[in-house]
Amino acid sequence: MVAADLPIGDRIRHYRGGRRQDAVAGLVGISPDYLSQIERGLKVPSLPILYALAQELGVPTSALLSEQPPDEEEPTYTAETAVGRALFGCGPDLRTPPVPTSELRDRVDAAWQSWQTARDRFSKAADALPGLVTDVEHALRAARAGTDPAERRAVLRAAADMYCLLRSYLRRTGRVDLATLAADRAMRAAEDADDPLRIAAAQWNLGHVLLAAGRPAEAEELALRAAEQVATARMPQVERVAMEGALQLVAVVGAARRRQWWAARERLARHVAPAARAVPDASNIGWTVFGPTNMALHALSIEMEAGETSEALHTADAIDTSGLPSLEREFTFGLEVAACHSQRRDTAAALLALLGLEAIAPEDLARTPLARQLVLTVIRRGRAMHARQAEQLAVRIGLV
Structure with missing residues (x-):
């Protein structure tokens, strides 16, 4: 089984396994160089060649193409669908007593702390967020119907913080639509609370x-x-x-x-x-x-995206992420260093950086498109030993 976003060339390489490239190419009737270019993504095979490759590799032609969703797929439970239902009002009856505000405050802070520091932050967020969203939404409805302005403001502050966290989680899981809704609700809650700090934080989230x-x-x-x-x-x-x-x-x-x-x-x-x-x-x-380290990370990002890899790596040498309160930012730093090495075609250094990222944030590595692409690049370009290590990493993060 391979990931749906695995390119054709990498699928062919995967199913070829340990068979020699020149042997497969000869049996299919193409040159080893042409097969090498197909596997590296430099050439797109014609349908007859794709069919011949599938026959020789012993797989259906569809296995070498992007997976198609089943015709009749039963709805499956995900944290994102549960969050969506909670956001759209699928919560308890209004007569049900809400969770105490102090408890909500503690749960929101704990969820934020976990999201910024846990190696398995996606799994923990998937467990915590659906129930937290439901309880916050219910507390908001109860507070808006109540008569205590201090209680209402405390609930709104907790809600604004929770929605900002939700925005970050949903964006990272590919639900930009729900992330937009969460950012808008964060702004609304912050404005209703008349809290300048949270209004600014909500605007920051909306910008992202x-x-x-x-x-x-x-x-x-x-x-x-x-x-x-x-x-x-x-x-x-x-x-x-x-x-x-x-x-x-x-x-x-x-x-x-x-x-x-x-x-x-x-x-x-x-x-x-x-x-x-x-x-x-x-x-x-x-x-x-x-803070100063986050600013330095953005300086690195600019040079990396501009293709100034030497300057970017020089900037990276002066950055110490050990004092950052966010594992996500440390991950992003390491990922951009890996991207710089990849741009310089230094596959050994890129692989070393990717393996380091797996150690500190394996779920981020598996979910981040750039990380997945860098793993594939090492497989295509790397020497045999590095390519094998990258293939093993691809298995561990669910690419193959």
Whole structure:
């Protein structure tokens, strides 16, 4: 069984197994070089050649193509579908007493902590979030019908934080549609609570949804407008500086996604760096992980995406992620280092970085498209020993 997103060339390589490339090519009637180019994704086989390859490898032709969903597939339970039902009001009757606000607060904080630090954070979030969303939604309905303004505001704050977490989880699991809904509800809850910090955090989350949806110009515009609002908001100095800096980072990413490299670098130096120097890494205000190390990680990202791999790796050498309160950011750092090595065609270094990522965040490695692509690249390009190790890694993360 192979993953549905495994390319044709990698499927052929997988089913070829230990058979020699030149032997299979000769039996099919093509040159070994042509088969090598097919397996590396440089050539697309014609249907007759694809059929001949399938016959020789002993598999149906469909096995060498992307898997098609079954014609009659029964709905299956997933955390995302359960979250969707909870978001759309499938909760307990309003007469049911809500979970106490203090308990909700503790559960939201624990879920955030787990999401940012656990090696198996996707599994833990899948277990915790459906019930948490249901309970928060029910508590919100009860609070809005109640008469205690302090209780209502406390529930709204917990809800805003929970929705921001939900946005991050849903984006990482590919549900950008539900992530957009969660970001909107976070904004609504923060505004109803009249909480400037949470309003800023909700805007930061919405910016990330727009980036995930492939709308970097809109994300940049929203982030810059929100940063201006934060600059004059009534909140403690360190919170204001941290949220303004985090929003500026969204604008930096938006500029980089539009390939405006110099604009991204200038904004990072002029607007983000001064804020980052004033905010300790461990503060993690608004769960944004904003601080000097996070700023350095974005500098690395810009150079990596711009193809300036030497500069990116030079930047990476000076970064120490050990003090970050987020395993996700540490994972992203290692993934971008692996991507830089891959761009330089240093498959041994790329493989070493990927194996290190498997040790710290195996679920992220299995779920991240760039990570999966890098594993396939090592299989295609690497020497026999490295290719075998990458193939074993591909099995462990569910690619094959």
